[in-house]
Amino acid sequence: MMNKKIMLVYSTIHFIVDFSCAIFVTNIVIPQSTDSFSLFLAIVIYNFFAFAIQLPIGILADKINKNALCSALGCILVILAFGISKFSIIACLIAGIGNAMFHIGGGIDVLNISNQKATLSGIFVSTGALGIFLGSNITNIDFNINYFTIIILLLSTIALIWLYTQINNKLNNKVASVPNINKKEFIVIFCLTLTVYIRSYVGSILSFNWKSNYILALLFVFGVILGKMFGGILGDKFGFIKISVFSLILSAILFTGSFYSSICGILAVLLFNMTMPITLTSLANIFNNNKGLAFGLLTFALFSGVIPVFLGYTEVLFNPIGLFTITIISAIILFIGLKGYNELMEKKYD
Helix, strand or coil, X not given: CHHHHHHHHHHHHHHHHHHHHHHHHHHHHXXXXXXXXXXXXXXXXXXXXXXXXXXXXXXHHHHHCCHHHHHHHHHHHHHHHHHCCCCHHHHHHHHHHHHHHHHHHHHHHHHHCCCCCCHHHXXXXXXXXXXXXXXXXXXXXXXXXXXXXXXHHHHHHHHHHHHHXXXXXXXXXXXXXXXXXXXXXXXXXXXXXXXXXXXXXXXHHXXXXXXXXXXXXXXXXHHHHHHHHHHHHHHHHHXXXXXXXXXXXXXXXXXXXXXXXXXXXXXXXXHHHHHHHHHHXXXXXXXXXXXXXXXXXXXXXXXXXXXXXXXXCCCCCCCHHHHHXXXXXXXXXXXXXXXXXXXXXXXXXX
């Protein structure tokens, strides 16, 4: 019963936090930017602190061991960003840190109740995509969306503090230091992280013409959501390697038709995202009690994957052959990583 409460609270607030941050960027950062460079700088700063900074925050959170409070503080920082929105760059920094702190706290607690399975982490990570989409596309409303956002963030903070009192911080063990990694573990970690880097880059360049249609764009987002959800469920049922390799190969094939067919594109992105909870769970199981480190390492890879897009390299692989090739390469790398992961887990529990 408690696990259900934890999942409900974190998954719901994940939607709210990502929705709120999208509102912050859409309604505050973009209108206040006086030129393209200032907008670019603000977006880079926000994304850096929202994603890359999760790595050091995750390492710290593993030691402090107060995950729901970490998430609650993250919500408070996002509220603060709205309050000092006139100072755009500083506000972006604070909103990014707030977003990062929520994700780390929630990610650790969800991984701790997952019993080394991918289903719950897939559900947790999936809700954020819908929040970002809706928060980025809300227009023509008759009330101040910023005030509404602050209210739901306050309610989220209260819910997280309540959750902390309920679980009483018993979900994980403190760790004193970053674990030592042997050569084989390093190779597995590298492959899993590189797969996430590739997924981030590919996901950032998928600007199909048919996505200008709101309904199709919404279906595209639901493809991302369902991919993350079903990736965890099916991975637990049929095995991480089988689902990852099958989904990526089929996704590669469908990507070749995605420029001409929205159905192919939506199915391709659904299958492409099925590996997300699998890579996260695998890495968290390797790091064991250092789940914040695992979560932060993969979000650092997510940020790194967007850097080529920030630098303007969006057209190199955005074609049928390019998407097919990079997806197949990702399948090969992930196969190597998951094969090594299985060997590590078998050795660990022998």
